[in-house]
Amino acid sequence: MERGTLAQIDLRCLKHNLACVRKYAPHSKIMAVVKANAYGHGLLPVTKALAQADAFAVATLNEGIQIRQSGSQKPILLLEGFLSQRELEACAQYQFLIVVHHQRQIDLLAAYQGPYQFSVWLKVDTGMHRLGFNLSQFELAEAQLRTLSSVDPHIRLMSHFCCADEQGSSATQVQLERFKHLSAKWQGEKTLANSAGIIQWPESHFDWVRPGAMLYGISPVIGQSAQSLGLKPVMTLQARVIAVNKLSAGEHVGYGACWTSAQSTHIAIVSIGYGDGYPRSASSYTEVIINQHRYPLAGRVSMDMIAVDIGLDSGIKPGDRVECWGASMPIDNVAHSASTIGYDLLLRLTSRVGLEYIE
Numbered sequence: 001m002e003r004g005t006l007a008q009i010d011l012r013c014l015k016h017n018l019a020c021v022r023k024y025a026p027h028s029k030i031m032a033v034v035k036a037n038a039y040g041h042g043l044l045p046v047t048k049a050l051a052q053a054d055a056f057a058v059a060t061l062n063e064g065i066q067i068r069q070s071g072s073q074k075p076i077l078l079l080e081g082f083l084s085q086r087e088l089e090a091c092a093q094y095q096f097l098i099v100v101h102h103q104r105q106i107d108l109l110a111a112y113q114g115p116y117q118f119s120v121w122l123k124v125d126t127g128m129h130r131l132g133f134n135l136s137q138f139e140l141a142e143a144q145l146r147t148l149s150s151v152d153p154h155i156r157l158m159s160h161f162c163c164a165d166e167q168g169s170s171a172t173q174v175q176l177e178r179f180k181h182l183s184a185k186w187q188g189e190k191t192l193a194n195s196a197g198i199i200q201w202p203e204s205h206f207d208w209v210r211p212g213a214m215l216y217g218i219s220p221v222i223g224q225s226a227q228s229l230g231l232k233p234v235m236t237l238q239a240r241v242i243a244v245n246k247l248s249a250g251e252h253v254g255y256g257a258c259w260t261s262a263q264s265t266h267i268a269i270v271s272i273g274y275g276d277g278y279p280r281s282a283s284s285y286t287e288v289i290i291n292q293h294r295y296p297l298a299g300r301v302s303m304d305m306i307a308v309d310i311g312l313d314s315g316i317k318p319g320d321r322v323e324c325w326g327a328s329m330p331i332d333n334v335a336h337s338a339s340t341i342g343y344d345l346l347l348r349l350t351s352r353v354g355l356e357y358i359e
C-alpha cells in the first residue's frame with residue numbers, strides 16, 4: 001500500500017520562477033544553479049524544464065556529467081572547479097566551464113598537455129572568505145592565466161556575496177564596491193549575484209546572474225515571503241493521516257511526553273517523520289495543512305510520524321491528505337519553526353520520499 005508521503009514538483013512553477021528572474025534582471029543572462037540534485041528537486045527533470053536558462057551551474061563533476069549525459073548542450077559551470085589533472089581532463093571531455101579560485105588550479109592548467117582550451121571564470125574573494133583569490137593575489141593570478149595556452153583568453157570574472165539575504169547589509173555594499181572597482185577595468189563577462197543579489201541589489205546583476213533558491217520558490221531575503229517576491233513554491237511535501245485519536249485534557253503525546261493537551265482534543269497521526277527528512281527540530285508551533293486548515297504539531301517529531309492537534313470538530317479522518325510545506329504552507333515558515341532555513345529542509349528529504357512531477 002502507498003504510504004502517501006511524497007514531494008510533488010510542479011515544473012510550471014519552476015518555469016514561472018525562471019521568468020521572474022528575467023524580470024528582476026532583464027539585462028543579464030541566467031546561469032541556473034542546480035547543485036545538490038537541484039536543491040532536492042531532481043537534477044534531470046529540473047534541467048530539462050529549465051530549457052530557457054542560458055547555462056547551468058553545479059558544485060560537482062558528477063552533477064555536470066549527469067546533465068551532459070542527459071543530452072544537454074548548454075554551458076555548465078563547475079562552481080568549485082577541479083582539484084586534479086584527472087578532473088581537469090574530465091572538464092575537457094565534457095566541455096565544462098571552470099571556476100579558478102586557487103593557485104593550485106593555475107598550476108594544473110599550466111601542466112595540462114591536452115588540446116582543449118578551458119573557459120575560465122576567475123573567482124575573486126570580495127569578502128566572503130570562502131573561495132577566491134584575495135584582492136592582492138588577484139592580478140598575479142590573472143596575469144598567469146593569460147600566459148597559458150590551455151586557457152581561453154576570454155577570461156570571466158566572478159565573486160560571491162556572504163550577506164545579500166540581509167536587507168541593506170553593509171557587508172554587501174562593501175563587496176559590491178570592491179567588485180565594481182575590479183570590473184571597471186575588466187574586459188570579459190562578470191557575475192556576482194545569487195538569488196538575494198538578484199532581488200535586492202540590481203547593481204550586482206552584471207552580465208550573468210546565478211539564481212538558486214528563488215528558482216525553487218524559496219525566499220532568499222530574510223523577512224520577505226516568497227509570495228511577496230512573486231515566487232511560487234515548486235515542491236509540495238505531502239503525507240497522509242494514518243490515525244485519529246481522542247485525547248483527554250492533561251494527557252501527553254509522543255516521545256519524552258513533552259506535550260500535554262490543555263483540553264480534550266483529537267490528535268491526527270501523520271505519515272511523515274525525520275526518517276523522511278521532516279525536521280526533528282520542528283517545534284510545537286510548526287503547522288501543517290489538512291483540508292485547507294492549519295493545525296499545529298503536538299509533541300516531538302518521530303522517525304516515521306508526526307502528531308497534529310486537530311481539535312474536536314475538524315472532521316479529519318484517516319486517509320486525508322496533509323501538506324507539510326509547499327503551495328499553501330511556505331517552507332520558510334516551517335524552516336523558521338525548526339530554527340533553520342528553507343534550503344536545509346529541501347535538502348534533508350531522504351530517498352524514502354518519492355518525487356512526483358507535474359509538467
Ligand SMILES: *Cc1c(COP(=O)(O)O)cnc(C)c1O
Pocket residue numbers: 033035079160193194195196210211212213214220
Ligand atoms: C549556491 C550558489 C549560488 C546560488 O545561491 P542562491 O542563494 O541559492 O541563489 C550562486 N553562486 C554560488 C557560487 C553558489 O555556490
